Amino acid sequence: MTMYKLIATAAMGLEAIVAKEVQQLGYKTTVENGKIMYEGDEEAIVRSNMWLRTADRVKIVMGEFNVYSFDQLFEQTKALPWDSLLPVDAAFPVSGKSIKSQLYSVPDCQAIVKKAIVEKLKYSYKRNSFLDESGPTYKIEVAIRNDVATLTIDTSGAGLHKRGYRVGQGEAPLKETMAAALVQLTNWRPDRPFHDPFCGSGTIAIEAALIGQNIAPGFNRDFISEEWPIIKKDLWEKVRQEAESAANYDQPLEIYATDIDHKMVEIAKENAIEAGLGELIQFKQMQVKDFTAAHDYGVIVGNPPYGERIGEEEAVETMYREMGEAFEQFPTWSKYIITSHPSFENLYGKPATKKRKLFNGFIRTDYYQYWGTRPPRKDS
Structure with a gap:
């Protein structure tokens, strides 16, 4: 070697x-x-x-x-x-x-x-x-x-964000790599509920499911270096077999993906099926103001509209206010929202516990983190 x-x-x-x-x-x-x-x-x-x-x-x-x-x-x-x-x-x-x-x-x-x-x-x-x-x-x-x-x-060929499961998408899809990063920047664990209230084509929820079951992101695609003589075919086979063995397909997951647009919900379902995760994610058409949860200590990750298009700003600002009011009812849940809107915290109704600067494509955004209350410690 x-x-x-x-x-x-x-x-x-x-x-x-x-x-x-x-x-x-x-x-x-x-x-x-x-x-x-x-x-x-x-x-x-x-x-x-x-x-x-x-x-x-x-x-x-x-x-x-x-x-x-x-x-x-x-x-x-x-x-x-x-x-x-x-x-x-x-x-x-x-x-x-x-x-x-x-x-x-x-x-x-x-x-x-x-x-x-x-x-x-x-x-x-x-x-x-x-x-x-x-x-x-x-x-x-x-x-x-x-x-x-x-x-x-x-050595990659097509960018690593191309996992091979996207059969449909909306106008401004979030890259799979960014979606995975948004999940990894949270305190979510596979034994807790997860909800994306602006699911679009389903990318965040699908990436959460891949992380939750430890499925390798490159498992269902090809790479340009697979054709190179210096890398033997059996090495690719070995690494793929190791990835298959590392996946925890028995890990139960409680992942919800909702969106106001029923067409996007259908596209998200198709993408999840293509990724082999169709049974793991529960999809539904729903407005964020109607958010509800049956369990405590879950995690919300959302990439809502930013209000950058002409005529959209007023509707987006109303939606941010409604989001804050809806999420306030669930203090044990941690909420993570990415947006470029400069007044997000004011509209949402409270300052973030923490925020992190990220670039969604060429758009400078902030990732607003609202940490929920901690679960009680179990007696050892």
């Missing part, structure tokens, strides 16, 4: 959660804005893709160096050991970005990196003619920031 320098990319504000997940897999981490760095072998690549709930992608770092000219970019790229990963028939599209750097033309940077890798592979594989690129795909990125170039290869 070869050791690789790996990066798990993360949405702004989720770095600590992704780092914790990587650490739980057994790897030591270093955290920077938007990325968690660690070292691991081929099994680390497979396990990271299979198990990271809140990361966006897992990438291999091929090299990092200062760069001030196109000649430097070409020579230092060519010097990297591309032949250790890429076979002679590898397809390797190159994407790029450049921020605050002398080499600011992204198309030129991409073309130079591509040419340098071609030259390296032709030399390594003793080819005089062109490379046909008919084999497995290796998505390469050249990212230049403050004159430092980082060259990476994506």
Whole structure:
């Protein structure tokens, strides 16, 4: 097994959660804005893709160096050991970005990196003619920031938020990775009730069920690195079997998902069935003001409308007031609401116990946390 320098990319504000997940897999981490760095072998690549709930992608770092000219970019790229990963028939599209750097033309940077890798592979594989690129795909990125170039290869393919269960969605769906993070930021445990009163396409409730039964988020999808010769097929099989063994399908769950829109409730049901969780989540059309609960000490996680569209603000503000009044009747429940509305606490009727800044896509939001009363301690 070869050791690789790996990066798990993360949405702004989720770095600590992704780092914790990587650490739980057994790897030591270093955290920077938007990325968690660690070292691991081929099994680390497979396990990271299979198990990271809140990361966006897992990438291999091929090299990092200062760069001030196109000649430097070409020579230092060519010097990297591309032949250790890429076979002679590898397809390797190159994407790029450049921020605050002398080499600011992204198309030129991409073309130079591509040419340098071609030259390296032709030399390594003793080819005089062109490379046909008919084999497995290796998505390469050249990212230049403050004159430092980082060259990476994506091991995930489609972003890790694509779990494979979304057959339908609404206008502004919450990413599965963000939904998983919202659940992980609560005090919910699988033996307590869970309710999403703005379920939309069901993402938060489905992610809670996956967490509750310890089902690997990547279990029902494919990854681009499954086609790579350096990662043996039986390693993927082994990690999938381990994930199957780790799942606790017998864990009973009490998860409710409601929404004012009956069409979204039907879409959410379909998505839950696709995820294999159709029997575990109870769906219902309901307004948040009608919230009720039969049990104590539950957890609410909600992603309500933010009121950012013209004409929506008044209705949203009324709904926030009604939400506060409805939830106040259940003091043992903990409530967690994500919104970008600047006056949420005033409208809801009380200040949050705690709030955390998160980015839902490109929207800056706050995650308002209202902690319920603690259950009485059982006599030991």
